[in-house]
Amino acid sequence: MRVASRLSAVFSLLGAFVATAVAMGLIVACLFLPAIGAAGQATNGGVKLFNDMPGSFAMNPLAQQSRILASDGSVLATPFNQNRIVVPFSKISTNMKHAQVAIEDERFYEHGALDSKGLFRAIGSNVFSNGTQGASTLTQQYVKIAIQNEAINSGNTAKAKKAVSRTGMEGYVRKLQQLKYAVSLEQKYTKDQILDGYLNLVYYGGQAYGVEAAARQYFGIHASELNLPQSALLAGIVNEPGNLDPFTNAKGATERRNVVLGKMYQQKMITREQMIKAQNTKIGLNPHPVKSNSCANSKYAYFCYYVISWLQTQPALGKTPKERMATLESGGLTIQTSFNPKMANIIDKQIRAKVPQGNKEGIDSAGVIVQPGTGLVLASGQNTKYSNTEGKGTSASDFTVSGRGYAYGSTAKIFAVITALENGWSPEKKIQVPVYNAESKAGAPAHAFTHDDFPGRCGLGRGEKWVLPNDKPYPQAGQDWSITDATAQSVNTIFATMVSKLGACNVMKTTTKFGVKDGYGSTISSSPASITLGTSNVTPVDLANAYATVASGGMYCPPHPVVSIKDGSGKKLNLSGTKCKRIISKKVAAQTSKIFESVLTDPKGTTHGDILLAGDRQAAGKTGTEDGSANIWFVGYTPQIATAVWVGHHGTPEYMKDVTLAGHYYKGYVFAGDLAAPIWKNIMDGALKGQPIKHFMKPDGTTPKDSPSPKTSEKTTTSNPPTYYPPPATSTTQAYTPPATTTRTYVPPSTTTTQPPKTTQPPAPTTTQPPTKTGPPKHTGPPPKTK
Template identity: 45%
Template structure:
C-alpha cells in the first residue's frame, strides 16, 4: 500500500484542484446539488479561490498531562487539563495502527491527502441530503483535530462552532479549508508522522485523549502492548466517543469493535482465525482512573502540598499562571521525595493513635524529613481527605495539618516545650557549658490569675487554690522581646522541680519551665527568636515565630506560638545535620516532556549554627529520651541513639514529640485542631492506647514517634551523634563579674549572662537587706563557665550575741534566711493525677507556656 504514496503525492494537487473547482462552482452558484458539467468560469474561480486559502497549518505542541510520582516511581497524581500522554509511533502496537487506518481511511497510504473516491461518494450524498460530507481522509480528520485543539486552547468558541458546521455554506467553507490544509500537510509530513499525530490527538472517550492515555485508562496497558481486540475497541470509539466508549456503553463498544474487525479482515490486514477469535472475545476492561486531582490520589495531602510547592517554584515559570500552564499541559515528570510505604505507615499510625470520631475530638499529624537534604520523606494525618468537611472538621477535611498555611495547611499548633530546644542552642552559642547549673527564681504561691503576696503591692495576696511559680518582670528580658504586662508567673508541670539550683542537663531532661524562663532571660529572648528563624522555625501562618504573641512576647520561648509538624521536623533536623539547615523540599527532580531535566529554583542548605553547638544540643536533648527523661517512652529499638523534646500546651489541647537521629527527623502532633473537648483530657482510652492521668506529649505523642521512627529507620545503619568538645561540655575560663551592691535577682541575672550560676547565703551586714555584699570566688577571679558563685547577701545587721545578766530577757532570734509565708497555702482542690514517678522513667512532661499547668490552665 505504501508503494503508491509517492505517486499519490505527485497527483494530489491536480486532484484537489479538480475537486475544489467543482465544489467552488456549487458555492458560487448558490446551489446544493452537484453540477456535473461545471466548467469554464466557475471552475477557474474555484481554482483561484483554492489557491488563495491559507495552506500551512502550524502544529502546536499538544497539551498533555504531567506525572507526579513517588521517589520510586509510583503515581501520585496527573495534573492536567486533558488526560493525554504523547508517544512515538514506535510505541503504538501495529494492531492499533492498522485498526485505526482500516476504520477511518482504508486508502490512507495510497492518496495524497484527498481521496477522490471518497470525495465522489460525499458529493453524491450531498446531492440527496441537507448535510455536507466531504469524504474525509485521516489526514483531513487530523487537520480538524488540530484546529479544534487550538480553538479550545485559545478558548475561541466561535472557531469551535465553525469547525462543527456540517451543512450549508459554513459546512462547505470548513471542508474547503480542511482540504487545502490536508494537501499542504501531506507535502511536509510523512504518512507515519501524520498517523502518529492523529493517534496522539484523537479523543477516545471518558476523558482519555490520545491512544496511550486510552490504553492505560481502559485496559491498564501501554499503547505498544495493545492486542487486536483492544486495538479494535479503541479505534472504534473515535467516530462517536460519547456513545461507544467501553466504560459507559460496553454493548455499543463491542458492536463497534466488531465493525472495525470486519473492516480489517475485508482489507486483508488480519487472518480469518485472528478475526474470529477477536470477534468472539469478551470485552475485558481493567479501568484505571487517572488522578487528575488530589482527591483520587493515594497520597492526597502530600499531593496538595507538592502541587502548591510547584506552583510557587520559579523553576516552572515567572508567574503562577505560567507555572500552572506548564504543570497541567507540559507533560512534566515530577519525581518527589516521598517514600510510598513509609507515608502509608504514617497515615495508618495516626489513625491508630487517634481513631476518627473519638469522643475527645483529638486528631494527629506527623512529618518525617531527612537531615542534610531537607527531603520530605512522609507526611500523614488521621483524617480522611475530603473537600467537603465533616461536621466535626476532624474526621474529614482537606486541610493539611502537617504543613504551613501557605501550602494548604492550618496555621499550625502551639508547640509547647519543643521550643526549649532553641534556648538550649542559644545558650550554648553564648558560652553556657553543657555541664552548668542554672540559678532559678525563688518560687512564690500564685492563684489562677497570677496574684501573689507581692511586697511591692501592699495588700496583694492569692485567692483560692494556689501553685508555686517564679515571677518575671519586663526588665528581665531583652527590649523588644519583653513583657507587655507587669509580671509573668511561670509554673512547672505537676508543680514540681522548683529547685533554686538545677543542672542544665536536668532542666532539659525534665523540661523545667522556670529554669528555661530564667535561662532565656539570661541569654536573650530576641537572640533566641533570631536563632529560631535561622533554624527555619516559623509560625504556621508564615510569620516569624513569636511575632503573633502580642502582649507577652517571652512566652514564645516556652512554645506559645504555632507551628506545623513539617516545619518543626525540618527545623530540628538542623541539629541532627551538625547545624546545617535545609528548607523542606518535596521534589527530587523535574523532567520536561522530552526527558530533559528542569533545574529547580535555589533550595540550598545553609550552615546556621556551629557544629559543636549542634553536637552539644543533641547530647543535652538525648537526656529527654533517657530512661529518666520526660520522653522515655520514645526510646528507639536496638538502642539507637536519638534526641528529642516533648511539648504540651493549652490544657493538653496540643501535645507533641519531636526528635531526631543523625539520619532522620520527625515531629508528631496530637491534639484538637479546632474546639477542645469539654472535659479534662486525662485518663483516656483511644483505640488500643490508654493514657493514665493528664495527656502530655510524653504519654501518646512520644510512643507514636517511636513507632514511626522505628519503621523509618528499619534497615538503616545505626549512626551516632558527634561528640561535643571539652569546651562545649565544661566551658572556658570566665572572669567573675562584680555584682556587689546588686539585689540577688540582679546578681543572678548578671552571673547568668556569663554562664555562671549562683548560690545565695544570708549574712549579717549593715548593707541594705537583700543586696550582695561579697562573692566567692571574688570579682575578677577566673573560673570555668558553669561554676556556681557563692553570693553573700545582706540579711540586715545583727549585733554579736553576748551573755546577758541573769535578770535580763533573752535576745531576739536572728532573722531567718527564708522568712515563712504569712500562712500556709490552701491545698490544691483538684490536683492532677499522676501515677508515675516524677524523677524516674515516665517522668511527667513539661509545664506551661503561660505558667499554668494542665490541671487548670496551659501546659507546655
C-alpha cells in the same frame, strides 16, 4: 427536507474542494462559480486570502498525564486534564493502525492533503443516497483536532468551538486555513508520523485520549497488544466518542466495530474468515476500568496534595500558580518525590495504635519525617482518612504541612539553647530558679516577669506582668540548674530567665532563622510566651525540619517533597527553594544535640528515660505540652532522620484529660511523655530498622564510627506519666509567699504559659473504668503548660 439537506452537504463539499483546488493549483476556481451560486464571490476573494495564509504547522507535543512517583518508583498519582499516554508508532499494534485508516481514510497512503477521488465519491454518495459521507482526509482531521486540543489546553473554549465549526463564512475561511496546514504537514512529515500523531491525539471516549490510554481503559492492556476486534472497536469510537462508549452503549459500539471490520475486509486488510470471527467476538471489556488516579484517590492523598501545592510554587512550570497547574496536568511531567511508602505506613500504624482513627475522644494525631542535610520530607501520616466531607475519622486537611498549625510548647526551648550556645554559654552554665512571687490561675506558685525582664519590641509593656509557674513538684527557688538539667526537666522559669538575659528578639531571630513560622506562613508572635514556650501555632513539618537542621550539623535546607522534575522529553527542570545554607556552627549543633540527648536519657526528665531507641541508637529531642494538654508533641532526631509527632484536636483546641485511647485510660492531663514520645519512639525504631547506627558529632569535632544495624527485635514502650525529680539543693532556698497585694498580670489571650498541676500517681490500669465525662472543656482555661 432530505434533498435540501443533501444539497447543503454537497455545497459544503464543493466549497472545500474549490479551496483545495486553488491551493494545489489543480484548476481555476472560477470554473466552479455556477455550482456554488452566491458563494462564488466569497470564493474569488478567498483565493488571495488562502495564498496569504500562514502555512507553517508543527506537530506540537500533546497534552498528557504527568506522574508523581514515590521513592521506590511506585505511582502516587497521575494528574491530568486529558488522560493521555503518548507512545511511539512502534508501540501501537498493526491491527490498530489498519483499523483506524480503514474507517477514517482508506486512501491515506495514496493521496496528499486532499483526496480528490474521495471528495467526488462523497459528493455522489450524498446526492444519490440518504448518507452523508465526509471528504476530509485523516491529515485534515488531525489538523482540526490538534487546533481544538491546543485551544482547550490554553483555556480558550471559544477558539476550541470555532476549530470544529462548519457554519458561516468564518467557518469556510477556517477550513481553508486548516487545509493549508494539512498541506504543510504532508510536506514535513511521513504518513506514518501523521498517523502516529493522530492515534495519540484523538479522543476515544471514557476520558481516554489517545490509543494507549484507550487500550488501558477498555481492555486493561497496552496499545501494542490490541487484537483485531479490539482495534476495530476503538477505531469505530472516534466518530462519536460520546455516544459509542462501550461501557454505556455496548450494542452501538459493537455495531460500529463490525462496520470497521467490514471496511477492513473490503480493503483486503483481513480475510473474510478473520472478519466473521472478529464480528462474532464478544467485546470483553476490562472489568476494572482505570479510575482517575488523582490525589483524592491515592492511598497517600495528603502527601500527594502537599506535592501539588509545592509544585505550584515552582517558576520552572510557569509564571503563575494557574500556569504551573496547567503544566502539571498537561505536560507529561515525571515528578520524583522523596516519599517513602514504608516509612509512611509505619507512621500510620504507630499513630493509630495509640490514637485510633475515629476515636470517641475526637483526638487527632499526625507525624512527619524529614531527612537532615537535604530538607526532603520522607513521609507523613495521620489518624484520619482523606475525604472532602469532614466527619468522624475523616478529613481533607493535612495536619502536618498546612492549616493554622498547633501550639508547640516546650519544643521551642531548643531555640533558646542554641542562642545561648552561640553567645558562648556553656551547656553546664548555671542559672538560678527565680523566686516565687505570684500565683498562677490554677493556684500554682509562679514568678511574675515584668517589663524590666522583657523590655523592647519582643517584651512586655510597662505595668504588664507575665505570671509563669513551673510543673509540680516545684523546683526550689534560688537553686542553680545547668542548661542541660533544665532542658531535660523542662523548667519554665529558668528558660524565661535565659531568654530575658539573651534578649527575646535574639531568640526569636534564631527561631525564624530555623524556618519556624506560624501555620499560615507568617512570623510567629513576638510575645515572651511565644518565643520562650511555643504558644504560637506551627506546623509539624517546619518543626521537624528545624530539628533536622541541628541533626545535620547546622545546615538549614527548606523542607520540600520533590527530588526532581522532568518534562515530557526527559529534560530536567530547575527546582526553586531547595538550596541549603549553614546557619549555626558544627560545634553549636553538636553541643545542642548533647544537651537534648538528656531529654531521652535522664530518668528525671520529661520522658523519664523510657523512650530510648532500639539498639541504643543515639538520639535527641524534646517534649512539648500546651495548656491543659490541648496539644502535645515530641520532636526528635538521629543523624539519619528527624521526626515530629503531634497529638491534639485539629479543630478548636480542647483539654486532653481523663481520656481513653486504644483501651488505655490516661488519668489526669495527658503529657507529651505519656503519649507523643512513645509514638515517636516506635516510629523511629520502625523507620530506622536495618539501618546502621550513626553517631552525632562531638563538641570537640570528632564523630564516632558507625555501628552495624542492631539485630534486636523492635520493642514498644508503655505510657507511664513522668515523675519530677528536682536536683539536690545547692543554694539557699526561698519559700513561696503569695503576694500581699493584687497586681495587674500579663496574660495573653492565647499565648500564656501556665499548666495545671500534674499528678505524681501512676495511671490506673487499663481495666479501670474512667469517670463519666460530659465532654472535654474548650481551650479557654489556664495559661499553657510547656513540659
